[in-house]
Amino acid sequence: MATEDQETVDAGLNDVERTDKEYVFGTWAYQSEVSPTEIVGGDGVYFTDARGNRRLDFSAQLMCSNLGHSADRVADAMAEQARTGAYFAPSLTTENRAELGRLLAEVTPGDLSKTFFSTSGTEAVEAAIKIARLYTGKHKIMSRYRSYHGATYGSISVTGDPRRLMAEPALPGTIKAPDPYAYGSTLEPMESLEYIDEMLMLEGDTVAAVLVEPVVGSNGILVPPTEYLPRLKEIAHDHGALLICDEVMAGFGRCGEWFGSDVFDVTPDIMTMAKGLTGAYAPLGATTVTPEIAAHFEDNMFCHGHTYAGHPVAVAAGRAAVETYIDDDLIPHAREMGEYLGDELEKVAADHPSVGEVRGVGLFRGVELTKKEGERVPFGERKDKISKGKTVVDEVSGHAWKNGMHLANMINTLIIAPPVVISEDEVDEAVAILDEALRVSDDAMEN
Numbered sequence: 001m002a003t004e005d006q007e008t009v010d011a012g013l014n015d016v017e018r019t020d021k022e023y024v025f026g027t028w029a030y031q032s033e034v035s036p037t038e039i040v041g042g043d044g045v046y047f048t049d050a051r052g053n054r055r056l057d058f059s060a061q062l063m064c065s066n067l068g069h070s071a072d073r074v075a076d077a078m079a080e081q082a083r084t085g086a087y088f089a090p091s092l093t094t095e096n097r098a099e100l101g102r103l104l105a106e107v108t109p110g111d112l113s114k115t116f117f118s119t120s121g122t123e124a125v126e127a128a129i130k131i132a133r134l135y136t137g138k139h140k141i142m143s144r145y146r147s148y149h150g151a152t153y154g155s156i157s158v159t160g161d162p163r164r165l166m167a168e169p170a171l172p173g174t175i176k177a178p179d180p181y182a183y184g185s186t187l188e189p190m191e192s193l194e195y196i197d198e199m200l201m202l203e204g205d206t207v208a209a210v211l212v213e214p215v216v217g218s219n220g221i222l223v224p225p226t227e228y229l230p231r232l233k234e235i236a237h238d239h240g241a242l243l244i245c246d247e248v249m250a251g252f253g254r255c256g257e258w259f260g261s262d263v264f265d266v267t268p269d270i271m272t273m274a275k276g277l278t279g280a281y282a283p284l285g286a287t288t289v290t291p292e293i294a295a296h297f298e299d300n301m302f303c304h305g306h307t308y309a310g311h312p313v314a315v316a317a318g319r320a321a322v323e324t325y326i327d328d329d330l331i332p333h334a335r336e337m338g339e340y341l342g343d344e345l346e347k348v349a350a351d352h353p354s355v356g357e358v359r360g361v362g363l364f365r366g367v368e369l370t371k372k373e374g375e376r377v378p379f380g381e382r383k384d385k386i387s388k389g390k391t392v393v394d395e396v397s398g399h400a401w402k403n404g405m406h407l408a409n410m411i412n413t414l415i416i417a418p419p420v421v422i423s424e425d426e427v428d429e430a431v432a433i434l435d436e437a438l439r440v441s442d443d444a445m446e447n
């Protein structure tokens, strides 16, 4: 049953939005609460709705529109490929696919060299899981509680956040380990590695891979200490397990480097990518492996594929996007803007008692709220993520939305991840709207 609030919201929908709500599922939502906004345009870091409201995109939509909303080079490459030939089977190829494969070998860390293309982050993770299993001959995958790896059956099973609970029972052999960081937790980040070491030992050489986001994204922008990821790789290898780094959100300039793994100078055995790979212009996932893993499949079947694996229009977008990052020097730009953003957020946080912590790296920042000044007490629980109704963090985002800005959030954290093309002036504009919106959480604090 719709509440009065929802009825008011529904009454404000235009024809397109009402039709959409009736015929299209809203994702990760109680359908009665869905309230789609019709979007009619985008330019740079802004996008405009059907009522003429123009908003600054401070979260690059779902942390994916890294090139903003007017990357014409990518749009042109897609149109050109669509006209040349929109689709050919994966056993055929195009110059764009070959070149994007080569470019990924160039920009990914170390000797990562051969790529399987799919259409999303979740599929990139599914491929990584399957490759790790086929290569090692083992079946278990260890991941961490504060993580998101996708919505399909394998990737939701290795996901740690509460959304996994609704998909259980999970894929057999999926093990969850403690995280390097938790807001208010007493477990030291490096101590969590001792648990992982012990857990791998106790699993007795049955774990194919340890799968982590090098910098945790949707679960709150958690950056481990510098020595964490290199040590995790050693521990995994000591137990005969591979290291898979899920770079779906952390990659393509987000962390002020090409990839989150670069922040820690680590080359994983398998890397997954999507989102920024095409600047979100086309759905494309990628799973890139080392030469040793690639060589295994010379005489063992690579038993995987999709109709749209390496879809010509999607790889055209990917190639043009990667060339844009390179030719427009967007990685150094992201690093520079990231430092500026970090400083500005610290300044704003100092004025708001409801900010418990600001953390992150590059253009990947989290503002976590507290309901008790000077402490780290979340406004809600993790399970609120799958409950009905709005949380305080939703209300902060809602305030920003009304004032001209899109600001994503998850559980108790505002997720700041603008397009990497953002300028200093645009950061200033966004931070001013955030400053105003944080009054909502200040007012909601316990006395």
Ligand code: PMP
Pocket: 120, 121, 122, 123, 125, 148, 149, 150, 151, 213, 217, 218, 246, 247, 248, 249, 250, 274, 275
């Ligand atoms: N891995 C990570 C780290 C992600 O952030 C996401 C999406 N938020 C996924 C995987 C799944 O990607 P997709 O939504 O494209 O399936």
